[in-house]
Amino acid sequence: MPSHKDEIFIARAIALAKKGVFTTDPNPNVGCVVAKDDRIIAEGWHHRAGEAHAEINAINAIEDAEGSTVYVTLEPCSHTGKTGPCSQALIQAGVKRVVIGMLDPNPLVSGRGIAHLKDAGINVECGLLQQAAESLNLGFIKRMRKGLPYIRSKLAMSLDGRTAMASGESQWITSPFSRADVQKHRASSSVVLTGINTVIADNPSLLARVDFELKQPVRVILDTQLRIPLEAKILNDNGETWVLTCHDDEHKIKQIKQKGHSVFILPEKNNHVDLFEAFELLADKQINTVWIEAGAKLNGSLIKSGLVDEWVFYQASCILGDHGKGLFELSELHRLSDKFDLLMTSHRMIGHDTRITFQQIKK
Numbered sequence: 001m002p003s004h005k006d007e008i009f010i011a012r013a014i015a016l017a018k019k020g021v022f023t024t025d026p027n028p029n030v031g032c033v034v035a036k037d038d039r040i041i042a043e044g045w046h047h048r049a050g051e052a053h054a055e056i057n058a059i060n061a062i063e064d065a066e067g068s069t070v071y072v073t074l075e076p077c078s079h080t081g082k083t084g085p086c087s088q089a090l091i092q093a094g095v096k097r098v099v100i101g102m103l104d105p106n107p108l109v110s111g112r113g114i115a116h117l118k119d120a121g122i123n124v125e126c127g128l129l130q131q132a133a134e135s136l137n138l139g140f141i142k143r144m145r146k147g148l149p150y151i152r153s154k155l156a157m158s159l160d161g162r163t164a165m166a167s168g169e170s171q172w173i174t175s176p177f178s179r180a181d182v183q184k185h186r187a188s189s190s191v192v193l194t195g196i197n198t199v200i201a202d203n204p205s206l207l208a209r210v211d212f213e214l215k216q217p218v219r220v221i222l223d224t225q226l227r228i229p230l231e232a233k234i235l236n237d238n239g240e241t242w243v244l245t246c247h248d249d250e251h252k253i254k255q256i257k258q259k260g261h262s263v264f265i266l267p268e269k270n271n272h273v274d275l276f277e278a279f280e281l282l283a284d285k286q287i288n289t290v291w292i293e294a295g296a297k298l299n300g301s302l303i304k305s306g307l308v309d310e311w312v313f314y315q316a317s318c319i320l321g322d323h324g325k326g327l328f329e330l331s332e333l334h335r336l337s338d339k340f341d342l343l344m345t346s347h348r349m350i351g352h353d354t355r356i357t358f359q360q361i362k363k
Contacts, residue, residue, distance in 0.1 A: 002099065002125060002128050005035075005038050006071070006099055006125075006128060007128065007129060009033045009035050009040065009069075009071040009099070010033075010071045010073070010099055010101055010128045010129050010133075011129060011132070012031075012033050012040065012043070012071070013031040013032055013033045013054075013071045013072060013073050013101070014031055014073055014101065014129065014132050014133060014136065015031065016031030016032065016033070016043055016044070016045040016054070017029040017030050017031030017045055017046070017054070017073045017136050018031070018136065019031070019045050019047075020045050020046050020047055020048075021136075021188050022187050022188055022210075022212065022213065022214035022215065023047060023048050023213060023214060023215050024046050024047070024048060024049060024215075025049065025190050025215050025288060025289075026049060026140075026190065026286035026287070026288055027046060027048075027049040027140075028046070028074055028136070028137040028140040029045075029046065029073075029136045029137055030045065030046045030053060030054040030055075030072065030073050030074045030136075031043075031044070031045045031046075031054050031072070031073050032044045032045065032054035032055045032057070032058040032070060032071065032072045032073070033058065033070070033071040033072075034058050034059065034061075034062065034065055034068050034069070034070050034071075034095075035068060035069050035070075035071065036067065036068040036069070041062055041065075041068065042058045042059070042061040042062040042065070043058055043061065044056070044057030044058030044059075044060075044061060045057065048215075053076075053077065053086050054072060054073075055070065055072055055076055055086040055089060055090060056084075056086060056089055058070070059089060059090070059093050065093040065094065065095055066093065066094030066095070067094065067095070067096050068093075068095050068096065068097075069095065069096065069097040069098070069099065070090060070095050070097070070098045070099070071098075071099045072098065072099075072100055072101070073100075073101040073102070073133045073136060074100070074101060074102060074104060074133065074136075074137070075100050075102065075103050075104040075110070075111075075113045075114055075126065076090060076098070076100075076113040076117070077104070077109070077113055078109060078112040078113040078115075078116045079109060079112075085113075085116075086113070087112075087113040087116040087117050088116070090117065090122070091116070091117065091120040091122065095122060096122065096123065097122065097123040097124070097125075098117055098122055098123070098124050098125075099124075099125050099126075099128055100114070100124065100125065100126040100127070100128070101126075101127075101128060101129055101130055101132070101133025101134075102126070102127065102130050102133040102134055103126060104144075105137075105140065105141040105144040105145055106144045107144070107145070114126060137288075138150045138289070138309075139190065139287075139288030139289035140288045142288075142309070143283045143286075143287070143288055147280060147283050147284075148279050148280060148283050148307070149190065149191070149279060149282050149283050149287045149288055149289055149290045150288065150289045150290070150309050150310075151279065151289075151290045151292065151307055151308045151309050151310075152185070152189075152289070152290065152291050152292065152308070152309060152310040152311075152312055153292040153294065153299060153302055153308050153310075153311055153312065154182060154185065154291065154292065154293050154312045154314070155299065155311070155312070155313050155314070155327050156173050156174045156178070156313075156314045156316070157173065157313060157314070157315055157316070157327055158173060158315070158316055158318045158319055158320040158324065159315065159316070159317060159318060159319055160319050160320060160321070160322075160324070161326065161327055162320035162321070162324030162325060162326065163295075163296065163324070163325050163326065163327055164320070164324060164325040165320060165321075165323075165324055165325070173316045173318065173320075174314045174316045174353050175316065175350070175351040175352055175353050176351070177350050177351025177352075177353065178314045178316070178350045178351060178353045178355070181314075181350050181355065182293075182314070183208055183209050183210050184208075184210065185291055185312070186206070186207075186208035186217060186291055187208035187210045187212075187214045187216075187217070188289070189217050189289045189290065189291035190217055190218065190282075190286075190287040190288045190289045190290065191217050191218050191219070191220050191282060191287050191289070191290045191291065192206045192208075192217045192218075192219050192220070192291050192292075192293060193219075193220040193221075193222070193290050193291070193292045193293075193294070194206065194219075194220075194221060194222070194292065194293050194294045194298070195221070195222045195223075195294045195295060195297065195298035196221060196222065196223040196224070196225075196227050196228060197295055197297060197298070198293070198294055198295050198298075199221055199223075199228060199229075199232055199234060200227065200228075200229070201295070203232060203233050203234075204233065204234065204293075205219075205233045205234060205237050205239065206219045206234060206239075206293065207219075207237065207238075207239050216239055216240070217291070218239075218240050218241070218242055218287070219234050219239055219240070219241045219242070220241075220242045220243075220244060220278075220282070220290075221234065221241065221242070221243045221244065222244050222272070222273045222278060222298065223243050223244065223245045223247075223273075224245060224246050224247065224268065224271070224272050224273050225245070225246070225247050226243070226245045226247035226249050226252055226253070226263075228243060228256070230252075230255055230256070230259075235256065235259050235261060236259065240260075240261065240262075241261040241262075242261065242262045242263075242264060243256060243261065243262070243263045243264070244264050244266055244273050244278050244281070245263060245264070245265060245266070245273065246265065246266060246267070246268040246272075246273055247265075248265055264281060266278055266281065270301075272301060275301060275302065275305045275307055276305070276307065279307060292308070296325060296326055296327060296328055296329040297329045299327060299328050299329075300328040300329035300330045303328055303330070303340050303360065304330070306360060306362060306363075308360060309359065310345070310357055310358070310359060311342060311357065311358040311359075311360065312355065312356075312357050313355070313356045313357075313358070314350065314353055314354070314355050315353060315354045315355075315356060316352075316353050317352055317353065340360065340361075340363075341360075341361040342358035342359065342360055342361060343358060343359045343360075343361055344356060344357070344358050345357050345358060345359055
């Protein structure tokens, strides 16, 4: 039966796991604590993909882990990849008990690490602070269970729900605090995705501009007719860009690839790149989380698709008027019964702005 101390130690492991949020992709964020006699004797977390896992970093931080209890946010792996199996390392270290936040979400290996530990006579308990442990890796979990990444779409708007003036002028609706918050969301995502209309209109780079170590997200462009200008910033900086298109212009594809980027040809649906196929491709490429910064047209298609897990609205304290540009292009909505319903899941102040997060209620 877990004790109050167990909760304290697994909570510490969860806090440690968050240290890797900007660098571990596509691996999950994992933290680990080693305790003996109700005292922490070692800590570790997973720093980067391909490097030692959290359990190994913690065990290696001490000379003797025999008889200790290990607290880890995710079930220790039981297979050999770029590193050896953590379950075997714990067995060899002589630990007597392992407390786990959540099972490995990969259905092909889930439970095997626990079975390996139990077969060696180690006492194992799983599911302590499970919800908090799961919140560390929403994208990794969804990719493993459903074959799709976790998808967030960001929208910035005025109090009257406008994203820009009628002329298209939009810099800046929100405050520097909100813009800095967006950069952190970019930095913690596997991909920053937008549509070709945004690339042509704004010529963004979509790199995460932060002052700490990170693995820069891949920029993904949905470009049905392969209209992306070869001189676009997103093709001429130091970042990696993937263009998802339905057009097979071999010459232009070659030019984009010569710049060091990738082009993927996907099926068309309703005269656009099939969104489900696009996100399924990203999951196949080990993309855990997608952060979308797009215009009304793509966001209209996204809300109709029902594929977005979270809608993140930054609302500024200003009015842009009835001629300003709206959030969603949904010209086919004519009756109240056609509306899309959202459920608010969080609400907080970011400087003088408000960040409100919603989940879409399925029809």
